[in-house]
Amino acid sequence: MARRGIPQETKTIILIKSKRRCAFCFGLDNNTDEQEGQIAHINHNNSDNNEDNLVWLCLKHHNKYDSTTSQSKNYTKEELIIYRDKLYEYMKPINTEKKDKENNEKAIFNINTAFNNIGDFYNLKGEYDTTIDEKNRIKIPIMLHEYIGNTIMVTKGINFLIICNNSIWNEMEIVNKERINNLPEKERMDFYRKYLSSAEPLDVDTKTGRIIIKPYLIEYADLKNQCKIICVKNHLEIWNIERYKKYLECIESE
Ligand SMILES: [Zn+2]
Numbered sequence: 001m002a003r004r005g006i007p008q009e010t011k012t013i014i015l016i017k018s019k020r021r022c023a024f025c026f027g028l029d030n031n032t033d034e035q036e037g038q039i040a041h042i043n044h045n046n047s048d049n050n051e052d053n054l055v056w057l058c059l060k061h062h063n064k065y066d067s068t069t070s071q072s073k074n075y076t077k078e079e080l081i082i083y084r085d086k087l088y089e090y091m092k093p094i095n096t097e098k099k100d101k102e103n104n105e106k107a108i109f110n111i112n113t114a115f116n117n118i119g120d121f122y123n124l125k126g127e128y129d130t131t132i133d134e135k136n137r138i139k140i141p142i143m144l145h146e147y148i149g150n151t152i153m154v155t156k157g158i159n160f161l162i163i164c165n166n167s168i169w170n171e172m173e174i175v176n177k178e179r180i181n182n183l184p185e186k187e188r189m190d191f192y193r194k195y196l197s198s199a200e201p202l203d204v205d206t207k208t209g210r211i212i213i214k215p216y217l218i219e220y221a222d223l224k225n226q227c228k229i230i231c232v233k234n235h236l237e238i239w240n241i242e243r244y245k246k247y248l249e250c251i252e253s254e
Contacts, residue, residue, distance in 0.1 A: 021056065032090070132213070141209070148204055149204065153165070
């Protein structure tokens with residue numbers, strides 16, 4: 001049976017949306033370079049030429065994706081669709097208004113901006129009182145256990161600590177990669193040193209919801225006894241309670 005080729009119009013849509021970036025290169029390796037490649041059929045049905053079933057893949061990943069040998073990595077349809085959709089989002093043309101806004105923000109690009117730039121998958125809300133004990137253990141409230149999972153990332157915020165789950169962290173790095181790379185040399189290095197270098201994965205004691213924070217991070221955020229956990233859409237902040245009060249007073253008097 002002769003199989004129908006992909007209509008030219010559909011091909012053009014895929015090429016424009018992907019800008020010839022491979023969805024696996026992007027999703028697995030954060031690689032946003034243009035790739036020699038082909039349009040692949042996500043459900044492996046070559047006569048299903050719906051736009052939703054199509055994706056631009058580099059030759060290497062196309063082969064791997066279509067291969068059914070036991071050595072293949074068995075890339076799944078589900079992950080491919082997620083990578084493709086994130087890639088399209090990432091590749092959307094930047095309109096001038098957004099560009100102006102970015103230019104204005106350039107000077108103050110920091111970890112808050114980086115987290116603001118990603119989607120609100122969780123829409124976390126609320127604030128919680130917690131404590132840090134003499135063994136540097138902080139208890140995460142039970143309502144947040146589902147969000148934090150087994151391991152979390154912790155890094156410096158701006159006078160507080162940032163905690164997020166691994167998928168949000170990865171998302172933050174992917175979404176901001178280009179932005180960080182385009183920062184002037186000094187700001188880029190500052191960003192790496194301050195926020196990314198101090199980031200590390202922490203195991204969560206899933207029974208108690210406790211995490212153990214490294215002393216230098218405790219010192220940085222000046223955490224002692226009473227702390228506040230503030231939910232900010234997709235991540236958590238841990239504050240020294242006095243600092244948080246002062247911060248609130250400041251924004252109220254603005
Ligand atoms: Zn690829």
